[in-house]
Amino acid sequence: MYTTLISAAQLQTLQTNGTPLAVFDCTFDLMNPAAGHAAFVEQHIAGAQHADLDEHLATHDPALRVNGGRHPLPQRDVFAAWLQSVGVNTDTQVVVYDRNGMNYCGRLWWMLKWCGHDAVAVLDGGLQAWVAADGAVASGEATENTHGNFALREPLVKLVDTATVAAHLNDSQQTIIDARGAPRYRGEVEPLDPVAGHIPGALNRPFNTNLNEQGFFKSADELRAEFAALLGNAKADTVVHHCGSGVSAVPNVLAMEVAGLGRTALYAGSWSEWCNTPGLPCEKS
The missing domain is CATH 3.40.250.10 (Rhodanese-like domain)
Known part of the structure; x- marks a missing residue:
């Protein structure tokens, strides 16, 4: 498997x-x-x-x-x-x-x-x-498939909502990693959402940082060292990943698992939900 x-x-x-x-x-x-x-x-x-x-x-x-x-x-x-x-x-x-x-x-x-x-x-x-x-x-359209018997089981990953992220801003129980490009993270540009910037306290690791020059994921050792440098004293099991809309954050989730750091949480609403929620703080740097 x-x-x-x-x-x-x-x-x-x-x-x-x-x-x-x-x-x-x-x-x-x-x-x-x-x-x-x-x-x-x-x-x-x-x-x-x-x-x-x-x-x-x-x-x-x-x-x-x-x-x-x-x-x-x-x-x-x-x-x-x-x-x-x-x-x-x-x-x-x-x-x-x-x-x-x-x-x-x-x-x-x-x-x-x-x-x-x-x-x-x-x-x-x-x-x-x-x-x-x-x-x-x-080439062409996909061929027809017979109906499958897929059945739901208990989730194997953790999904975090906006209220939870907001409740743990700047405490040791949560370490936010933002997968968007550095200019969007810093709030210099924002091509997709109405507000530029990032969630206060978030760290930045663009999702494509996980790949080598040949377009493959870096080795487990390389990824582990890079995440250790990013996290500092923060524990891997406190990490919550996000991006613009919960899609490009997933390569960081995958990379941490490849690195042997466990399955970390995803904030699927991400910046597009956060910056559209009244009263939540937005930071530029």
Whole structure:
């Protein structure tokens, strides 16, 4: 069972050894939401399905969402019904990928953990690594799948809400890590949300810091050393990750687990919910 990262070679082996397998392409573009599906149709891993951030991994229906922000999580039972509709079973090994530096596919990785499914891994290096390894690719729409028997289990990850983050500002029980780029964190620019800045006391680690020059996750030792330098005296189990809308924070969640620092919490509402909540402090630096 793969639960964090999987290599192209390991995925190729799974494709041929009879392992129950589902592969999802999570390619997306915030500025052009239709581009993700278009990229999937042009080229994807053979046998993969497309998981769209807006359509499948978020909801804007107030009756169905768990949190606020730009990409609210759907309720777990709503998401589980979608997983069943695309053929995911309780024993399926799921592999997720994108061509965006493993940014968007982390959302599906985390959501499956949130629904109690541990057998899900991110393809290290994304579609680019798969193509470089001569992995089989296809074009066109995904093929139809039979209905799966996916069932909800106890969450394997921790979801934190706005009230909890606000209640623990600047105390030792919470260490906030902001995954947005440094200019957005400092409040110099804000292309997506109405207020610039960051949550008071948050540390900054842009999500792409986790990758090496070749586009793969850094080694466990490298990641552990970098997070130790960032956290200082703060304990890893106090960390709460956020970003703009709860998506690009997940690579930091994954990186800390790869580093052997445990499964840390996610504030899914993130800056887009925080800065739109009246009365909450916003900081620039």
